[in-house]
Amino acid sequence: MSALLEIEELQVGFGGRTAAVRGASFRVEKGETHCLVGESGCGKSVTALAVMSLLARGGQRSAKRMSFAGTDLLSLSDREMARLRGNRMAMIFQEPMTSLNPAFTIGSQMTEVLTRHKGGTRAAALDRAAELMGRVGITAPGMRLGQFPHQLSGGLRQRVMIAMALMCDPELLIADEPTTALDVTVQAQILRLLATLKRELGLSILLITHDLGIVARVADHVSVMYAGEVVERAPTAELFRAPQHPYTRGLLSCVPVPGRVQRDKPLGSIPGVVPAIGPGFAGCAFRSRCSHADETCAHEIPRRQAGEAHDYLCRLAPQSAEPQPA
Amino acid sequence: MLRLIARRLVLGLLVAFTVMTLAFLLTRLSGDLAVSIAGPSATQADVEIVRKAYGLDRPLYVQFFAWTGRAIVGDFGQSYFFKDSVANLIQKRLPITLTLGLVGLSLALIISLPLGILAAVRENTWVDRSVTMFTMVGQAIPSFWLALILMIVLGLQLGILPISGTGTWQHFVMPGIVLAFTAIPALTRLTRSGMIEAMASDYIRTARAKGLSRARIIFKHALRNAAIPVVSIAAVQLGFMLGGSIVIETVFALHGVGYLGWESIAKNDFPVVQAVVLVLAVFYIGLTLLADILNALLDPRLRTG
Numbered sequence: 001m002s003a004l005l006e007i008e009e010l011q012v013g014f015g016g017r018t019a020a021v022r023g024a025s026f027r028v029e030k031g032e033t034h035c036l037v038g039e040s041g042c043g044k045s046v047t048a049l050a051v052m053s054l055l056a057r058g059g060q061r062s063a064k065r066m067s068f069a070g071t072d073l074l075s076l077s078d079r080e081m082a083r084l085r086g087n088r089m090a091m092i093f094q095e096p097m098t099s100l101n102p103a104f105t106i107g108s109q110m111t112e113v114l115t116r117h118k119g120g121t122r123a124a125a126l127d128r129a130a131e132l133m134g135r136v137g138i139t140a141p142g143m144r145l146g147q148f149p150h151q152l153s154g155g156l157r158q159r160v161m162i163a164m165a166l167m168c169d170p171e172l173l174i175a176d177e178p179t180t181a182l183d184v185t186v187q188a189q190i191l192r193l194l195a196t197l198k199r200e201l202g203l204s205i206l207l208i209t210h211d212l213g214i215v216a217r218v219a220d221h222v223s224v225m226y227a228g229e230v231v232e233r234a235p236t237a238e239l240f241r242a243p244q245h246p247y248t249r250g251l252l253s254c255v256p257v258p259g260r261v262q263r264d265k266p267l268g269s270i271p272g273v274v275p276a277i278g279p280g281f282a283g284c285a286f287r288s289r290c291s292h293a294d295e296t297c298a299h300e301i302p303r304r305q306a307g308e309a310h311d312y313l314c315r316l317a318p319q320s321a322e323p324q325p326a
Numbered sequence: 327m328l329r330l331i332a333r334r335l336v337l338g339l340l341v342a343f344t345v346m347t348l349a350f351l352l353t354r355l356s357g358d359l360a361v362s363i364a365g366p367s368a369t370q371a372d373v374e375i376v377r378k379a380y381g382l383d384r385p386l387y388v389q390f391f392a393w394t395g396r397a398i399v400g401d402f403g404q405s406y407f408f409k410d411s412v413a414n415l416i417q418k419r420l421p422i423t424l425t426l427g428l429v430g431l432s433l434a435l436i437i438s439l440p441l442g443i444l445a446a447v448r449e450n451t452w453v454d455r456s457v458t459m460f461t462m463v464g465q466a467i468p469s470f471w472l473a474l475i476l477m478i479v480l481g482l483q484l485g486i487l488p489i490s491g492t493g494t495w496q497h498f499v500m501p502g503i504v505l506a507f508t509a510i511p512a513l514t515r516l517t518r519s520g521m522i523e524a525m526a527s528d529y530i531r532t533a534r535a536k537g538l539s540r541a542r543i544i545f546k547h548a549l550r551n552a553a554i555p556v557v558s559i560a561a562v563q564l565g566f567m568l569g570g571s572i573v574i575e576t577v578f579a580l581h582g583v584g585y586l587g588w589e590s591i592a593k594n595d596f597p598v599v600q601a602v603v604l605v606l607a608v609f610y611i612g613l614t615l616l617a618d619i620l621n622a623l624l625d626p627r628l629r630t631g
Binding site (some may be wrong): 099100112 | 369449534537
């Protein structure tokens with residue numbers, strides 16, 4: 001497998017005062033689901049927006065390397081980037097209720113992506129839209145195409161967003177917490193749908209989530225983000241079996257896993273909150289909450305290798321097996 | 327959609343009836359009509375003759391229903407002062423007021439929509455600040471002052487436009503500009519804030535994620551949503567322009583309905599006052615209805631369940 005998306009040392013800042021992403025590195029292989037996981041505010045959504053070049057006004061990104069299918073994303077003009085977006089890389093969002101334009105029909109919003117990037121007639125685009133709506137499990141696509149967003153439920157709207165993202169047959173789908181706003185049954189349906197699409201279309205998915213349950217179910221690889229950095233990267237099974245970074249271990253101890261957590265023991269938690277990180281910050285960002293921290297944590301932290309595709313950002317030596325509460 | 331229009335129509339009729347009642351009652355409240363018509367030098371006998379001649383000796387409700395009954399079929403009676411029927415007077419003045427109002431509103435929209443959009447997409451830059459400054463100055467300038475300045479510069483110094491009267495289309499340019507300036511600040515600011523809100527919305531982020539062109543994002547996706555409040559306010563502004571352009575009509579000697587209303591109030595010409603109030607109210611109601619229909623066309627949430 002070769003990498004479809006390669007991000008090295010991504011930095012994103014807003015107005016020079018806050019550093020939202022501080023040197024995040026990860027790669028998404030062709031045909032895999034890669035999860036970016038972390039708490040709210042750790043920079044995972046900003047990372048996704050930076051990849052799509054959709055940062056809000058005032059957001060500035062820089063990176064050592066940002067390549068998509070061999071194309072250097074950093075050297076593209078706004079116009080060239082727009083030609084890529086919605087076409088070869090598509091994105092769906094956390095807010096299905098507000099992500100569709102209330103003033104236009106579903107059909108109009110779906111067809112304009114295809115006609116923009118691939119040309120062709122509106123009628124052909126409508127056919128394609130209906131076909132994809134069927135594919136994402138929307139019944140009576142013909143009727144839905146003529147409806148407006150407010151006539152659809154949240155789950156349906158997210159399906160429409162997914163179908164719309166697939167209009168141009170993209171290689172990469174970035175899904176930013178696509179199920180967070182939906183209720184649990186719909187959530188499961190959407191996750192199953194994404195897994196099916198990945199398998200059938202050979203789609204690569206960059207899935208952003210804070211939910212380790214979702215990670216365990218759908219991810220091939222995981223990147224754990226903390227305070228704008230990727231602190232640990234591993235194949236999913238390995239991450240759950242032998243997490244290395246104290247933050248990852250802390251995260252895992254917060255989640256009840258049948259057979260691993262005893263009924264009468266309290267669940268773990270990580271003390272404190274994510275610190276505000278200024279531009280001049282050095283050392284490990286987790287040290288203020290880490291039980292293993294000492295004075296060396298304020299210096300440069302090495303990236304250690306714990307397996308073939310498994311590395312982490314901590315001075316502690318690799319440990320084997322069984323996670324322990326932090 | 328049809329139900330919406332029907333409901334608004336019924337509501338509009340009720341409002342029109344209320345306005346008729348109020349216009350009727352307020353003119354009666356302003357004093358004894360017979361005395362003011364007869365004039366200050368009239369004797370008591372003269373006043374009584376006038377009272378009988380104009381039917382003012384009848385009970386109030388009889389007068390009211392007699393007037394409304396005729397007003398509904400377009401007969402507003404005779405003017406006390408102009409020696410002409412009220413319907414004729416209004417019919418002659420109405421085209422002037424309508425032309426002025428439409429010219430004013432069109433100019434206002436032509437100027438404020440692009441300015442508002444420009445300020446929004448260049449938010450917090452010098453462009454945005456200049457536009458905001460312009461709207462504040464526009465808000466602060468009194469109409470009569472702007473009218474006089476335009477007359478001096480365009481009419482007298484440059485001599486490119488006539489300064490008063492209603493002979494040609496050129497006569498409506500300057501008053502149109504002045505009238506437009508009463509609406510430009512509000513419409514510009516509304517367009518700007520609507521566009522800023524729309525551009526920051528999730529559906530615009532989606533449109534950008536779809537790789538659409540900037541022009542399509544601004545003019546299709548954002549403007550369509552930002553236009554909804556602008557349409558409502560523009561309709562109200564036009565209603566205001568039709569009725570409230572008395573100052574401008576006076577300065578430019580355009581004898582429209584507003585000016586007629588003012589004249590008839592000054593001369594105690596009550597049938598004319600009542601009719602002018604009613605006609606302007608009906609226009610206002612019609613425009614609000616039009617705004618509701620346009621909004622429903624722009625916003626599918628108002629149209630469908």
